[in-house]
Amino acid sequence: MKALVTGGAGFIGANICEYLLKQNFKVICLDDFLKGSEKNIQGMDLEFIKGSVVDERLIKSLNGKGIDVIFHEAAITDTTVTDDNLMLQVNVEGFKYILNLARAENCPVVYASSAAVYGDGFVPMKESQKPNPLNIYGVSKLKMDEISPIFSRETGLKVVGLRYFNVYGPKEDFKASAMSMIRQLGFQMLKGNAPRVFKWGEQERDFIYVKDVVTANIKAFEAEKSCIVNVGTGKRTSFNRIIEILNNNLNTDFKPDYFDNPYNFYQNHTQADPTLAQKSLGFKAGFSIEEGIKDYVLALTRS
Numbered sequence: 001m002k003a004l005v006t007g008g009a010g011f012i013g014a015n016i017c018e019y020l021l022k023q024n025f026k027v028i029c030l031d032d033f034l035k036g037s038e039k040n041i042q043g044m045d046l047e048f049i050k051g052s053v054v055d056e057r058l059i060k061s062l063n064g065k066g067i068d069v070i071f072h073e074a075a076i077t078d079t080t081v082t083d084d085n086l087m088l089q090v091n092v093e094g095f096k097y098i099l100n101l102a103r104a105e106n107c108p109v110v111y112a113s114s115a116a117v118y119g120d121g122f123v124p125m126k127e128s129q130k131p132n133p134l135n136i137y138g139v140s141k142l143k144m145d146e147i148s149p150i151f152s153r154e155t156g157l158k159v160v161g162l163r164y165f166n167v168y169g170p171k172e173d174f175k176a177s178a179m180s181m182i183r184q185l186g187f188q189m190l191k192g193n194a195p196r197v198f199k200w201g202e203q204e205r206d207f208i209y210v211k212d213v214v215t216a217n218i219k220a221f222e223a224e225k226s227c228i229v230n231v232g233t234g235k236r237t238s239f240n241r242i243i244e245i246l247n248n249n250l251n252t253d254f255k256p257d258y259f260d261n262p263y264n265f266y267q268n269h270t271q272a273d274p275t276l277a278q279k280s281l282g283f284k285a286g287f288s289i290e291e292g293i294k295d296y297v298l299a300l301t302r303s
């Protein structure tokens with residue numbers, strides 16, 4: 001089996017590459033290093049192509065490579081980017097080029113959507129609820145979710161969209177200020193500083209461990225039909241509770257340092273309704289927040 005992983009040097013993409021190689025897939029990793037890190041794929045026996053998903057000629061040239069599945073992770077992932085044209089060019093037009101490649105290669109596509117399509121909507125967030133993206137990043141992911149069912153109806157090819165919630169885990173360090181809150185708080189605490197959170201640390205997120213996200217991608221590849229589903233745990237955890245769990249794992253006793261939230265667009269709560277993912281893909285998160293953080297801290301201390 002041969003897989004193309006776009007954005008394969010990024011956080012989630014590199015975890016997918018690593019897993020596929022262990023399963024004896026041949027892996028083509030495409031990344032333009034807008035964000036991704038060479039270190040993330042160091043030592044991996046894969047074909048690396050440095051290039052952009054918006055380079056139509058390059059994407060067309062991959063036709064004939066015998067690709068059996070595309071895992072599309074490449075995107076502008078910085079949710080604070082306000083250049084609408086750039087965001088739509090990379091996230092939406094790039095996706096269209098990837099779909100055209102899938103048509104030419106006659107292969108399924110699993111792509112990264114996002115909980116950002118729900119904005120500050122009702123929780124638990126259901127795929128059937130009205131989307132309400134709060135920024136151009138969320139809009140771009142919603143546009144991808146609008147395009148994919150049309151494409152799969154037209155071509156008969158399977159396209160599965162995964163609305164990831166807040167992903168954390170190994171290989172995210174290069175993201176700096178865009179690292180998960182769990183890594184950012186852990187980073188501060190490991191440096192001996194009090195963890196800084198917006199007042200009063202009661203914001204909640206459905207944090208999902210990257211190993212579960214990899215599993216969801218594999219289940220999506222194996223699924224019978226096209227669909228768009230949430231990839232979350234179905235539980236939400238406050239930043240205050242994350243600090244408690246980190247304190248337990250790091251043997252520390254830090255108190256949060258609260259400060260004012262400067263953003264006027266902000267998701268106060270995210271929580272997936274995981275029912276459809278379970279029904280359509282047979283996917284259920286395996287790691288509780290306590291288990292995920294424990295595994296992550298162990299991985300960090302080993303590296």
Ligand SMILES: NC(=O)c1ccc[n+]([C@@H]2O[C@H](COP(=O)([O-])OP(=O)(O)OC[C@H]3O[C@@H](n4cnc5c(N)ncnc54)[C@H](O)[C@@H]3O)[C@@H](O)[C@H]2O)c1
Pocket residue numbers: 006007008009010011012013030031032033034035036037051052053054072073074075076077090094112113114115116163164165166167168175
């Ligand atoms: N991390 C999360 O919590 C989260 C949540 C929801 C959705 N997502 C989505 O999951 C996917 C992966 O996210 P991530 O956290 O691994 O982000 P990331 O920034 O670590 O990875 C994205 C990768 O795409 C590459 N890239 C960007 N533009 C490109 C282009 N034009 N051509 C080729 N490569 C390009 C970057 O260099 C990077 O390696 C993204 O589509 C993101 O929107 C992530």
